[in-house]
Amino acid sequence: MVTLADVARHAGVSAGTVSHVLSGKRCMSAPARERIRHGIDTLGHRLLRHRGRVVxxxxAVVALGPGQVAVHASVPLTSVSVPAEERGRPAVERLVARPSGRAPRGTELIAPRLTPRASTGPATAAVS
Known part of the structure; x- marks a missing residue:
């Protein structure tokens, strides 16, 4: 398994910096983002090659979230995400309706968005 710490060592940054770049919570310099993306890509593919596997x-490799890492990997990664606006809108509507007693009850399901890319082609090898 490749961890945040592994990527951080490869990129010459802290694990916290890697986490921030992956979550998009903080602006990082373009060189730092690129080193982190390169580290994820390199270490992930190295691990797969070591195990005799090719993407x-x-x-098949799928990224969770819309992160730029998915787009810029050496094999662009298929991703599954729910945009923040789609997650936030129902929450705000419930909070606004709560004081009036009109807050809807139950669970609201939000369909994820699938963005197919090159990392999910048909598998040709037998599962072992």
């Missing part, structure tokens, strides 16, 4: 022929 997407042997293994």
């Amino acid at each position: 997407p022929e042997d293994v």
Whole structure:
């Protein structure tokens, strides 16, 4: 498994910086973002190659979230995400309706967005 700490060592930054870049919570310099993206890509593919696997022929890789890492990997990653606005809108509507007693009850399901990219081609190798 490749961890945040592994990527941080490879990129010459802290694990916190890697976390911030992946979550998009803080602006980081372009060189730092690029080193982190490169680290994720390099370490992930190295691990797969070490195990005799190739993306997407042997293994499909899907990123959770809309992060730029998915787009800029050496094999662009298919991603599954729910945009922040779509997550936030129902929450705000419930909070606004709560004081009036009109707050809807139950669970609201929000469909995720699938963005297919090159990392999820048909597998050709047998599962072992």
